[in-house]
Amino acid sequence: MNWKELLENRNRLFWLVHSASWFGFALVHYLGSLLHDPRDIFVVIIFLNAYAGWLFTVPLRYLYRRVWNFSPAKIAVVVIVASYLVGVLWQVVKNINHWEIYKHGYRPDFWLYYTSNSVYSFFIILSWSGLYFGTKYYQMLQKEKQNVLEANSVAHQAQLKMLRYQLNPHFLFNTLNAISTLILVNENKIANGMVTKLSEFLRYSLDKDPMKKVTLNSELHALKLYLDIEKVRFEDRLCVEFIAADDCKKALVPSMILQPIAENSIKYAIASQESGGTIKVTVTRFANDLLLELADDGPGAEIKNGNLYRENGVGLANSRERLAALYGSDFSLVVANNSPKGVKVSIRMPYELEINT
Structure with missing residues (x-):
């Protein structure tokens, strides 16, 4: 596939960057886990967590599309609230994966413990949101740049034809x-x-x-x-x-x-x-x-x-x-x-x- 064609196709670019970012997340966590010498099953948990993050952030794309034309302040509020809610949900799934698989069915004394370490997950989702908006703005700037170049080219050709x-x-x-x-x-x-x-x-x-x-x-x-x-x-x-x-x-x-x-x-x-x-x-x-x-x-x-x-x-x-x-x-x-x-x-x-x- 032509890279220029890929970068100009917004849908393909999203899925490529989206999947690559979560794969990178899993890889970094796997390399970090080697320092602690965990059991082999921990690799499964890492990739299950990455898959859950991949899955939970997809709806954010469609939410951000709907609020794209909002004022910057409203967009910031939506991004923070949505990132926090998705981060909490993702952390619950990560804790369940860890306790059910790695801890052989461990149950905490209080259900609120399922949301422990949610702040870390919130920052990960917030970073994903930043990556999404950054990529989208980059595509917009490239499109605007292309439009300007095409407009200049058309004007340039028209000028030459007029002179000729x-x-x-x-x-x-x-x-x-x-x-x-x-x-x-x-x-x-x-x-x-x-x-x-x-x-x-x-x-x-x-x-x-x-x-x-x-x-x-x-x-x-x-x-x-x-x-x-x-x-x-x-x-x-x-x-x-x-x-x-x-x-x-x-x-x-x-x-x-x-x-x-x-x-x-x-x-x-x-x-x-x-x-x-x-x-x-x-x-x-x-x-x-x-x-x-x-x-x-x-x-x-x-x-x-x-x-x-x-x-x-x-x-x-x-x-x-x-x-x-x-x-x-x-x-x-x-x-x-x-x-x-x-x-x-x-x-x-x-x-x-x-x-x-």
Whole structure:
């Protein structure tokens, strides 16, 4: 049986702890009895007493369930009274076992003697009650902790999905408008190719789970689809270069991590210049880090403390938040001026490979 499954099952955990505690009680008393060199029959009495304690404390579980939502003061009163009554009853049984079996039918002069040493039994039952409440509170805390973790996980996933799907709607509108124009001028072959690439790109962006990572090959393929679509719009005004080291092509990266950055370059570096420009994507590995770099040769932008200041620009903020959600503090996203002109965005993240199971 899985231990985690056992601990999460309250009923199984109760019977396990309940039985183990009384077995431990019997074992301790047996080891203690060896110091006094009793007759062998004393072992039977020890385990009969432990069994009686095991049996008498079971009803306490159902009593404590009923008073669980009472105020702490009322619960304390119920626990003390119930523990004392069960302790007295248990002590009577223990005395009968001892006198009837070990003392060969001994009878005390006064019936009240059957309850002698009840204080000791009361403290044993009170300890059992403490163990019960402690175990139950532990289970509650674990359940609450699990609920908090699940809630955080759900919120985390929702945040990533929200960030991942913040694609610029203008890209879709511009692409559809370009396709419509191509059809009007009877460039059906180019329009058909553009539709095919658009559908493949959208399928990729919607199918990939934002909580999971994809290989760099897959990510670069999606980015090429996006840039190929844009090249139909900008024609010779857009040039694209891809340089990826061979040992990086199977590395894992967040899906759609480069597309918002490329979209910014299209908007601010290519579309803003009559002559267009070049977008260069470079991927290398340094020690245990994967380095992704996307640079353009546009007019540049204002950069302060590694932050890019552009009106209505959300691509970099989107990418930075996704990286923080996936890698915590183990990443960097740096914006710098490109040489001789333009903007360069460099991303560092852990170098990870897909594990085949």
